[in-house]
Amino acid sequence: DAGITQSPRHKVTETGTPVTLRCHQTENHRYMYxxxxxxxxxxxxxxxxxxxxxxxxxxxxxxxxxxxxxxxDFLLTLESATSSQTSVYFCAIRDRGVNSPLHFGNGTRLTVT
Amino acid sequence: SQELEQSPQSLIVQEGKNLTINCTSSKTLYGLYWYKQKYGEGLIFLMMLQKGGEEKSHEKITAKLDEKKQQSSLHITASQPSHAGIYLCGPDEGAQKLVFGQGTRLTINP
Incomplete structure (x- = not known):
């Protein structure tokens, strides 16, 4: 597996609260998504x-x-979470801009109540 | 940006049957990637196609890119329960943004 770690794997938060998801890679790839x-x-x-x-x-x-x-590290922040942001979030990395597939993390399941 | 349409959106087949998933682009593709996602997990890279008419195989999965590089098909021979999941195509536009098709959900019935 490509060295990608997403944290947390699961999170439940309330509407209006800030949330930060983290993606960490050990591949030294230039592109992150x-x-x-x-x-x-x-x-x-x-x-x-x-x-x-x-x-x-x-x-x-x-x-x-x-x-x-x-x-x-590539951080995704929801400044003020809304219910429409309930989703599964995936981070991906890529070595080059072309001729290079994405490698994905295992995802973060976020629930906004 | 690239528009990709996959068909069918959902597919249920009997174990052992063959099946085909299609991916159609609104523009000529620079290249195309196929990914598979098992339920609740991340996406796994399957194959990359770059040349018109190119065909690649991995185990019982074969992917082709047509000569005009606007359509790709993914064919599974003698399907097995391990083939179940969501299959997604994504373009290699030579750009930094990668936009995927909506995916095809494949169910294999024993």
């Missing part, structure tokens, strides 16, 4: 990073922010 997966919507890109302190928005970035201060 956050996706959410929901029934009927498949896998949707939230944010991605192409280097330390270099990030960009994906297709469903509203309500989320990210930070990457070190190559190995």
């Amino acid at each position: 956050w996706y959410r997966q929901d029934p009927g919507h498949g896998l949707r890109l939230i944010h991605y990073s192409y280097g330390v302190k270099d990030t960009d928005k994906g297709e469903v970035s509203d309500g989320y922010s990210v930070s990457r201060s070190k190559t190995e």
